[in-house]
Amino acid sequence: MMSQVGMHSSQVWRERMAELGLDPRHVVLLRFVGAEEGRSQLALGRRMRLPPSRMVAFVDELENLGMMERRLNRDDRRMRALYLTDKGRQTLEAVAKVSAQHERQLTKGLTRPEVRELIRLLSRVSEEQGLAPGVHPGVARPKGSKEQG
Amino acid sequence: MMSQVGMHSSQVWRERMAELGLDPRHVVLLRFVGAEEGRSQLALGRRMRLPPSRMVAFVDELENLGMMERRLNRDDRRMRALYLTDKGRQTLEAVAKVSAQHERQLTKGLTRPEVRELIRLLSRVSEEQGLAPGVHPGVARPKGSKEQG
DNA sequence: TATTGTTATACTCTATAACTATA
DNA sequence: TATAGTTATAGAGTATAACAATA
Numbered sequence: 001m002m003s004q005v006g007m008h009s010s011q012v013w014r015e016r017m018a019e020l021g022l023d024p025r026h027v028v029l030l031r032f033v034g035a036e037e038g039r040s041q042l043a044l045g046r047r048m049r050l051p052p053s054r055m056v057a058f059v060d061e062l063e064n065l066g067m068m069e070r071r072l073n074r075d076d077r078r079m080r081a082l083y084l085t086d087k088g089r090q091t092l093e094a095v096a097k098v099s100a101q102h103e104r105q106l107t108k109g110l111t112r113p114e115v116r117e118l119i120r121l122l123s124r125v126s127e128e129q130g131l132a133p134g135v136h137p138g139v140a141r142p143k144g145s146k147e148q149g
Numbered sequence: 150m151m152s153q154v155g156m157h158s159s160q161v162w163r164e165r166m167a168e169l170g171l172d173p174r175h176v177v178l179l180r181f182v183g184a185e186e187g188r189s190q191l192a193l194g195r196r197m198r199l200p201p202s203r204m205v206a207f208v209d210e211l212e213n214l215g216m217m218e219r220r221l222n223r224d225d226r227r228m229r230a231l232y233l234t235d236k237g238r239q240t241l242e243a244v245a246k247v248s249a250q251h252e253r254q255l256t257k258g259l260t261r262p263e264v265r266e267l268i269r270l271l272s273r274v275s276e277e278q279g280l281a282p283g284v285h286p287g288v289a290r291p292k293g294s295k296e297q298g
Numbered sequence: 299t300a301t302t303g304t305t306a307t308a309c310t311c312t313a314t315a316a317c318t319a320t321a
Numbered sequence: 322t323a324t325a326g327t328t329a330t331a332g333a334g335t336a337t338a339a340c341a342a343t344a
Contacts, residue, residue, distance in 0.1 A: 002255065003162065005271050006155010008280055013152065042325055051313060056327060078320050078325040106151065109277030110270065118270045121263060122154050128258030131157055191302060200336060205304060227302040227343050 002125075009106055016098045020091065021065065027095055029058050033068060033082045034092050040079045041070070067091050151274075158255055165247045169240065170214065176244055178207050182217060182231045183241050189228045190219070216240050 045055040062068040067088035070080040107115045194204040211217040216237035219229040256264045
């Protein structure tokens with residue numbers, strides 16, 4: 001039931017993101033870059049547990065969408081530092097807005113105290129299961145990939 | 150958060166099933182066949198929203214595992230009626246047992262009343278979202294596929 | 299002609315490994 | 322020699338369409 005509701009939530013969220021022209025992994029990458037602009041492609045890739053070749057493709061896509069840009073680093077000319085464009089920042093804001101709407105829509109059948117209680121219970125489960133807050137398992141990780149130490 | 154916990158639940162469950170040598174979709178197919186033995190491959194496929202060519206592969210796999218068998222239909226010799234073997238039935242029981250364990254493990258940080266409350270809240274959300282009880286979205290459906298009317 | 303199940307094929311997504319350009 | 326990023330390539334997994342047997 002947990003996974004049923006969770007899966008539904010993911011699906012609906014994915015559809016909302018698609019309306020913004022984004023794949024879930026685009027959103028993750030946008031957030032990572034937004035959190036630490038100027039990091040190198042490979043550094044971000046390691047953090048997101050994506051191999052370098054995948055990073056190339058995702059960054060290309062977001063660059064084509066005009067949301068992100070590669071900048072050259074004078075000190076080490078091999079590196080591409082990643083930055084959000086204005087459009088990228090606006091998109092992130094839109095993402096936040098849509099995500100909040102999504103949450104309200106999801107819990108529209110519950111009263112405020114019930115929502116708080118639900119969050120409390122899920123937090124407890126999450127904590128008990130050793131899940132890191134804010135780190136969404138699997139969004140950026142396909143089937144066969146394995147955890148890295 | 151909902152989808153985070155849900156995704157985690159799915160992942161752990163998937164690992165438990167892998168210990169039984171099963172892919173999640175094998176489990177779904179086993180359940181469908183167990184629920185209505187003797188149906189044709191195509192009929193089951195339509196119900197699971199799988200194209201015929203995928204059904205061939207999945208049934209092959211479960212047949213190779215000795216959990217399912219195709220039987221010929223004298224009336225219409227094009228059809229293959231699907232049945233569980235004894236091993237298939239035993240496996241389904243094992244699946245039920247492991248799933249129950251999984252549920253207990255997942256909620257081990259909660260008291261009994263809290264678990265009941267969590268189920269109540271999730272049920273409410275599920276109902277409000279129009280989810281059919283017992284039908285797990287996406288387990289048998291990959292990325293690009295679309296709902297059929 | 300239509301339908302059941304199978305096989306062939308082409309497409310997408312992926313990770314690995316070769317490669318380039320710097321260091 | 323090592324590293325950042327790119328490109329080439331091969332492997333899963335998939336859906337569509339051609340196909341054979343039967344109706």
